[in-house]
Amino acid sequence: MSTSSSNVDAIGRDAALDFVLALRRRWADTVYPQLRREFDAAPGAPVDTLPTYAWFAWLERGSQQMLWRAVGDAIGAGDRRIPPATGPATATLDPSLALPAWYTGCDIHVQPGGVWRDDESALVYELGAKLVMLGENDDYRFHRLFVETSVPTRAYRRIVDFGCGFGKSTWPFKALFPEAEVIGIDLSAPCVRLAALRAGERGLAVQFRQANAVASGLEAGSTDLVTSTMLVHEMPVAEIGRLFVEAARVLAPGGLLRFLDFQRTGDAFRDLAMVEHGRRNNEPFMPLMMAADLPAMAQSAGFVNARWVAFDERAQGRLGELAWPTRAEWHFPWAVLEAEKPA
Ligand SMILES: C[S@@+](CC[C@H](N)C(=O)[O-])C[C@H]1O[C@@H](n2cnc3c(N)ncnc32)[C@H](O)[C@@H]1O
Structure with missing residues (x-):
């Protein structure tokens, strides 16, 4: 043989x-x-x-x-090229968009070339993201759990997912709220194209747009829910401030903000491990984000009831307070930043 x-x-x-x-x-x-x-x-x-x-x-x-x-x-x-999307999802690119230096200046997550350089970058990111959660995110359960447990069931007209990557954080919004217009926004053109391809393969009519989330180009007051997953820890704190202002601008009165990210736990060892993780995993802004008072920043941008709540991806998802169950192995201190625009 x-x-x-x-x-x-x-x-x-x-x-x-x-x-x-x-x-x-x-x-x-x-x-x-x-x-x-x-x-x-x-x-x-x-x-x-x-x-x-x-x-x-x-x-x-x-x-x-x-x-x-x-x-x-x-x-x-x-094949290292992303084929054009053929399903109901669309990709709108902005060739004139200037990518910020803080974004291009660092190979995020130690991925050579980052997630934005070419088609291969997005495809490598897609496969790496599948593997990196150590088998805990089969069929993207983690993202579904966020939507199912952290987002109130309502008749949303428009939902916007900032920093959508190749779309895995965006799909569950369209799946759970099929009547809503769902828009994913990302700086990376290859990610936006891959997101449209993959959403189309799932039969999900999502619009993906290349834009900087802090200047999204969306109409003021046009949106009922703004969300992000694993975005804010990748942004400098000043940019997060701009993101809150943009989120407040695009939301309609009574609209909701839900950002899934990380928070300090108060456990000195765990918090130190996260600071060092930021350094070793090329996520330079993560420790700064975790040290900043994001609820206060959200309130300054006009939100009310801004608070972090813990999220446990291996249990029921949103935990309702800022406390996590004890677990011996290394794992992320997931948390959801929740806020509302006054009605
Ligand atoms: C860790 S990935 C998360 C992707 C996706 N939300 C998910 O859960 O799979 C962060 C994404 O945010 C994008 N990003 C970072 N800063 C951004 C900004 N200012 N505007 C839009 N997208 C941004 C990156 O290109 C990347 O795709």
Whole structure:
């Protein structure tokens, strides 16, 4: 029996993906709890003097670099172009849009070239995003849970998803509120095109537009719900301030804001791990966002009842207060920023 060289290559690519995923699991469920035990046993000791720290830190960044290499090889072996969308979803690009320097200046999540450079960037991001949540987001359950538990059931006329990426945060809004006009906005042209392709494949009539969320081009008062998922921690704090002003502008009176992101937990070790994660995972603005008072910023932009509530993707989703169940392994402190525009 002979094995073709392309089969051997494919087996090698699968093995690389399996290896890096196993490595990330052990980092999360074995190395992180060990470092925590050392941290708790040595109050006041700088974390980088603890015996497991060097392993923890190296594995965090090294496994992420390996992940992108393995995913890049898997995508590079296939067709690297995004075909035009043929289903009911649309993509509107803005070739004159200037991408901000803070956005292009950093390979976010250590993904070489970021998510915006070319078609391959978006395809690599799509596959990487599927793998990076360690199998916890099969069929994008996480995003569905956010919509199902954090968004009140209403007759929304228009819903806007800021920073929609390739659309996985946007699809559940259209699925749950089919009568609403649903618009996804992103800076990345390849992501916008991929989002329209994938939404179309699901039969979802979503409009995807390339724009900066802080200057969305949407009509004032045109929207009943503005949402974002994993956007604000990628933006400088001053830009988040502009985002609240834009959200308040596009919302109709009584409209809702729901941003899913991260918050500080008050657990010194966990919060420190998130600050370091921001550094090692090329998310330079995340610690600044987590230290800023976003509810106060939202209120300054005209929102009321602005508050963070915890979100647990492995349980019932929105938890209703800012407290999370205890869990030993490394995991994100998900939280939803909720606010309303006065009626
Ligand atoms: C971590 S991804 C999340 C994507 C999507 N919401 C999801 O949950 O899969 C963040 C996205 O925000 C986009 N983005 C960052 N800053 C933006 C801005 N100012 N305006 C529009 N999109 C932005 C990035 O291009 C990226 O696609």
